[in-house]
Amino acid sequence: MLKEAIYHRPSTNYSYAYNHETLHIRLRTKKDDLTSVTLLFGDPYQWIEGVWQLQSLAMKKSGSDAQFDYYMAEVVPSFRRMRYGFKVTSETETAVYTEKGFFTEAPTDDTGYYFCFPYLHKEEVFAAPSWVKDTVWYQIFPERFANGNPNNNPVGTLPWGSEAPQPTNFFGGDFEGVIAHLDHLVELGITGIYFTPIFKAASNHKYDSIDYFEIDPQFGSKETFRALVAACHEKGIKVMLDAVFNHSGYYFAPFQDVLQNGAASRYKEWFHVREFPLITEPQPNYDTFAFEPTMPKLNTSHPEVKDYLLKVAAYWIEEFDIDGWRLDVANEVDHAFWREFRQTVKRIKKDVYILGEIWHDSMPWLLGDQFDAVMNYPFTAATLDFGAQQKISAAHYAAQINHVLHSYPQNVNEVAFNLLDSHDTPRLLTVAQGDAQKVKQLFAILLTSPGTPCIYYGDEIGMAGGGDPACRACMIWDQDQQDHDLFQVLKRLIALRKKHHVLKSASSHRFLPTANDSVLLYVKEDENEKILIAINQSETSYELSAHLQDENTVTVSDLYHNEEVALTLAVAPGSFRILQLQS
Incomplete structure (x- = not known):
């Protein structure tokens, strides 16, 4: 065996409390290297005549990525504490892996050899809101969803959809437009709306906040927003707002004060200014989002800034009963701020959802003291590389997803915010080269994967568009221009989920x-049910009978079509199957 590849750390995604009484223990090994792994464990204080009392539990291989296998065991320690190690076996040898290294036999004279889970504290269990697991989200870019009240229109508002979206044009989308079309979302099966920023700002995207306590007039009044939240809640739809706490807008009053008064401004420490006076060209001499001079970075460690932003976080929950915050550019804000943010909002509403925008490995933010999830x-x-562009094989896709799933604890994966596109990316149909069948397959993957799925507005009726700003076009409400078949497929998939x-x-x-x-197969199984999902990206049918035999299948139900099918069935080219297996 390759001992150098065997890895465990008694923390984060390798050792964690899944609930108030259960521990999950994982081990990483070289791919295809070991034949079995056994967890050796015991209470550190249970001894008989000078011998520590060990128990053993076979670990299951929970998945593989490109280089490693992962093994997992679920344990309920008798007294909420545990010392443990691993018995690892290959074709040629057996060894015991502990915190102190490898041994030929399991030491029983001193628990100090072993990894330690000191105590399972109820307060330290990662606990995201339970409702998130059952939520299907729908992302709305408010300026482009629907214009319900022309009286709110900004100066220069264009007729709906009359031009291609640009960084500076406006079409008048507002809250009343959303309220008027909530039944569209209810019919689809949506149970959560994620709104991009709604606060007063100069741009059409609103990521350049002027006043965090005021709604942008083009969207309506606070009374209208309160009515929108109430209407959503009445229809069983949660509401999540976008918070831009990494940076403000250029016209944010404190930043304007620094521009005008320079080093004499009382707000100069609200931002990260390198020198005075402030300049914007060729590069700003103050920290910003990227190098965008209209988005000055806020100093979230400054007491006044922290106090202001935490009051913002509390205000929209207390006054309007929102259900979640999506946090923009979350990885560039200090961890101390996010810890206080979590304490602030959870005191007001315990089950509020905290979602961070982070594009990379996010374990430091997902330890239970900051975010509930990341995008x-x-x-x-x-998923796009396999399902939309066929850049990678099904095996490569499986390895990548297994790597993601083993990068985080299971209770983190259950509330991960899964998406296929957004206001920041090209639209799904465009990435799939206009192939609606691929989009249906991608929706099938999205709706059968662990996490909480999100649909970008318009994807359900076949809207296309490249990267920003093309992905931010006006929602198409003309029935003759909508893909109704795609809508029905997505509706059916949501219902099955x-x-x-x-x-x-x-x-x-x-x-x-x-x-x-080009054929992807995966099984979802619990104590009550086993379901096989099959995605065929190839140009020929793929027979499933051998796989059904391997799964000891006696009868098969096609859940998507709601019918019994024969054991000798296939997945047609460019299609998917969702099959319930009875063993």
């Missing part, structure tokens, strides 16, 4: 090897 862009990238709990489960997401690089 799962690694899932996005892998809601009906079958195992489809959203993170506990069992098992990929099956195939003989075709």
Whole structure:
């Protein structure tokens, strides 16, 4: 065995409390190197005649990525504490892996050899809101969803959809437009809306806040927003707002004061200014989002800035009963601020959802003291590479997803924010080269993956568009221009996800090897149900009978079409199957 590849750390994604009484223990090994792994564990204080009392539990291989295998065990320690190690076996040898290294036999004379989980504290269990697991999100860019009240229109507002979207044009989307079309979302099966920023700002995207306590007049009044939230809640829809706390807008009053008064401004320490006077060209001499001079970075460690932003976070929950905050550019804000942010909002509403925009490995933010989830862009990238562009094989896709799933604890994966596109990326249909069948397959993957899925407005009726600003076009409400078949497919997939709990489960997401690089198979299984998802990206049918036999299948139900099918069935080219297996 390659001992150098065997890895465990008694923290984060390798050792964690799944709930108030259960520990999850993981081990990483070289791919295809070991034949078995056994967890050796015991209470550190249980001794008999000078011998520490060990128990053993076979660990299951929970998945593989490109280089490693992962093993997992679920343990309920008798007294909420545990010392543990691993018995690892290959074709040629057996060893015991502990915190102090490798041994030929399990030491029982001193627990200090072993990894330690000191105590399972209820307060330290990662606990995201339970409702998030059952939520299907719909992202709305308010300026482009629907114009319900022309009286709110900014100066120069264009007729709806009359021009291509640009960074500076306006079409008058507002809250009344959203209220008027809530039934569209209800019919689809949506149970959560994520709004990009709604606060007063100069741009059409509103990521350049002028006043965090005021709604932009083009969207309506606070009374209208309150009515919108109430209407959503009445229809079983949660509401999440976008908070831009990394930076403000150029016309934010404190920044304007620094521009006017320079080093004499009382707000000069609200920002990261390198020298005075402030300049914007060729590069700003103050920190910004990227190098955008209209988005000066806020100094979130400054007491006044912190106090202001935390009051903002509290205000919109207390006054309007919102259900979540999506945090823009979250990785560039200090961890201390986010810890205080979590304490502030959770005191007001315990089950508020905190979602960070982070595009890379996010474990430092997901330890239970900051965010409930991050936007799962690694899932996005892998799913589009396989399903939309066929850049990678099914095996490569499985390896990438397994890597993501093993990068975080299971209870983190259960609420990860899964998306296929957004206001920051090209639209799904465009990435899929206009192929609606691929989009249906991608929706099938999205709606059967662990996490909380999000649909970008317009994707359900076949809207296309490249990167920003083309992905921010006006919603198409003309029935003759909508893809109704695509809408019905997505509606059916959402309904299946809601009906079958195992489809959203993170506990069992098992990929099956195939003989075709363009065919993806994975099994979702719990104590009540086993479901096989098949995605065929190839140009020929793919027979499933051998896989059904391997799964000891006796009968098969096609859940999507709601019918019993024969064991000798296939996945047609460019299609998908969602099959319930009875063993």
